[in-house]
Amino acid sequence: MVEVTAARLAAGVGWILVTAPVAGGASAPAALPGTARASASDATPAVPGRARALADVRPSVPPARLLADLLPPRHFADARFSTYRANPAYPSQARTVARLEEVAVAVAKPARKGLFGGRKRSAPAVYMDGGFGVGKTHLLTSLAHAVGLDASAYGTFVEYTNLVGALGFQATVEALATKQLVCIDEFELDDPGDTVLMSRLLRELADRGVALAATSNTLPEALGEGRFAAEDFLREIQALAARFEVLRVDGEDYRHRAVVTDSAPLPEDAVRDAVAGRPGATLDAFDDLLGHLSQVHPSRYRALLDGVEVVALTGVHTVTEQSAALRLVVLVDRLYDRDVPVLLAGSGDYAGERSLFTEEMLRGGYRKKYYRALSRLGALAEDGRAVARASA
Numbered sequence: 001m002v003e004v005t006a007a008r009l010a011a012g013v014g015w016i017l018v019t020a021p022v023a024g025g026a027s028a029p030a031a032l033p034g035t036a037r038a039s040a041s042d043a044t045p046a047v048p049g050r051a052r053a054l055a056d057v058r059p060s061v062p063p064a065r066l067l068a069d070l071l072p073p074r075h076f077a078d079a080r081f082s083t084y085r086a087n088p089a090y091p092s093q094a095r096t097v098a099r100l101e102e103v104a105v106a107v108a109k110p111a112r113k114g115l116f117g118g119r120k121r122s123a124p125a126v127y128m129d130g131g132f133g134v135g136k137t138h139l140l141t142s143l144a145h146a147v148g149l150d151a152s153a154y155g156t157f158v159e160y161t162n163l164v165g166a167l168g169f170q171a172t173v174e175a176l177a178t179k180q181l182v183c184i185d186e187f188e189l190d191d192p193g194d195t196v197l198m199s200r201l202l203r204e205l206a207d208r209g210v211a212l213a214a215t216s217n218t219l220p221e222a223l224g225e226g227r228f229a230a231e232d233f234l235r236e237i238q239a240l241a242a243r244f245e246v247l248r249v250d251g252e253d254y255r256h257r258a259v260v261t262d263s264a265p266l267p268e269d270a271v272r273d274a275v276a277g278r279p280g281a282t283l284d285a286f287d288d289l290l291g292h293l294s295q296v297h298p299s300r301y302r303a304l305l306d307g308v309e310v311v312a313l314t315g316v317h318t319v320t321e322q323s324a325a326l327r328l329v330v331l332v333d334r335l336y337d338r339d340v341p342v343l344l345a346g347s348g349d350y351a352g353e354r355s356l357f358t359e360e361m362l363r364g365g366y367r368k369k370y371y372r373a374l375s376r377l378g379a380l381a382e383d384g385r386a387v388a389r390a391s392a
């Protein structure tokens with residue numbers, strides 16, 4: 001059932017389980033403090049004993065919520081500098097924490113104007129570069145907590161590009177410029193258009209005195225490749241590069257959970273039974289969900305999952321259309337942010353999460369996104385199997 005295969009890992013086939021039990025925050029409500037809930041009034045009323053479908057939820061999300069939602073994911077609700085255990089074998093870890101604590105203090109200080117209203121002292125900008133699982137997201141969320149969630153915006157690269165898509169560039173600048181700190185997790189470099197857009201956005205924010213903190217987007221199997229993401233990052237953000245301070249975070253995957261599973265999808269009956277009458281569970285045919293995702297702006301996928309604790313899908317198959325696959329990647333990120341277990345029943349020749357995308361996609365320009373989604377969905381599907389076992 002569960003198999004540890006280093007060779008498979010090295011070959012980049014399969015996925016890596018990254019599930020870790022969540023302390024405290026696991027049962028927190030889907031909305032974090034300060035988050036306005038989207039109206040889900042146009043969702044089909046729940047039929048007792050039947051799980052509702054994601055495809056019936058049409059979240060209407062006011063722009064204010066898009067901004068209010070820029071918070072650390074539930075999984076990291078309790079992450080703090082004080083809960084980060086720096087490994088003495090890798091001095092860069094303690095160095096990074098110390099530097100980030102200074103940054104938090106500097107950001108929290110009111111911006112000082114020069115004499116006679118001269119130029120403001122420039123706000124700090126840091127980029128954390130390091131391997132998978134060394135705690136970059138833990139540290140980035142800790143920074144946001146240290147500065148204060150009201151004064152910070154926190155999101156992944158994709159969430160910011162989605163925000164620009166939903167609000168427009170200038171409105172996004174205005175909205176984010178009200179914050180003292182903007183955190184961007186997993187800065188992506190695989191789409192030149194998005195990279196240029198984000199560089200422009202960050203430059204505008206830096207010019208307005210907003211502090212910036214970003215992390216590298218490093219894949220589980222991308223040792224070596226991902227470890228020197230800083231070079232590519234600095235080259236791609238061009239003029240902005242001079243302002244960023246690179247913090248290397250060396251080390252190993254903290255969880256040491258490099259487990260590759262190769263378990264088969266669940267039988268459809270088991271999936272249906274596990275979610276029937278379960279509060280907070282949804283049940284969708286995969287094609288219905290893919291169709292629905294094409295109708296909902298990706299910036300609203302978070303709201304789509306309001307109150308959702310378990311997601312069940314039937315008829316899962318290989319996605320052959322790139323745009324559908326990329327939307328699925330965004331949904332998987334949002335599910336992962338919230339630790340939502342996913343139960344998957346396949347159709348036809350579907351052999352498990354790793355056959356979700358085509359070989360061509362896994363070799364193409366977006367392979368980083370696809371492998372991240374496989375890694376995350378693998379973890380959530382493993383949690384889904386536990387849900388199915390518990391209800392059998």
Ligand SMILES: Nc1ncnc2c1ncn2[C@@H]1O[C@H](COP(=O)(O)OP(=O)(O)O)[C@@H](O)[C@H]1O
Binds near residue numbers: 079084133138
């Ligand atoms: N040094 C550490 N001390 C405590 N927890 C850690 C440490 N490093 C990582 N973690 C935990 O391990 C998990 C993976 O870390 P994460 O921040 O997601 O890594 P990365 O973003 O670098 O891939 C998280 O749950 C995080 O809280």
Ligand SMILES: [Mg+2]
Binds near residue numbers: 136185
């Ligand atoms: Mg991370």
